[in-house]
Amino acid sequence: MPLALLQYKKGQALKEIAECLALQLPHIIAPALTLSERDLHDGQVTPGEIVVWCVEGGAHDVNTRDIEIIIWAHDFLERAANLEGRKDAIIKGVHRFLADYDRDISGFVWVLLQPTAFGYL
Secondary structure, eight states: OOEEEEEEOSSHHHHHHHHHHHHHHHHHHHHHHOOTTSOBTTTBOOGGGOEEEEEEOOTTOOSOOSEEEEEEEEOOHHHHHTHHHHHHHHHHHHHHHHTTSOSOOOEEEEEEEEOOOOOOO
């Protein structure tokens, strides 16, 4: 179950954009991270499995962008083999979303793969 942190700079306009983007991120991230050759929940990812935390940046943050997206996902070898392409697909999806806003928005996407273990309470 990938986790995405979407942090945005303080400000009402960015807050509204970020909240709308948070709703779309699962649909952008899932196809970029899914491994179609694997079983569901073992590499295949659906939008319903993407957790998004949308938070406003703090007053003491340094060197931040308008919108920052950090994604943690399991480090399957198939994902790691073409991680740059997967990251680029997410960036393209975010760019398509931001195209609806008449505003210059800085940001980044950072995909982190690592060993994970997930379980429901």
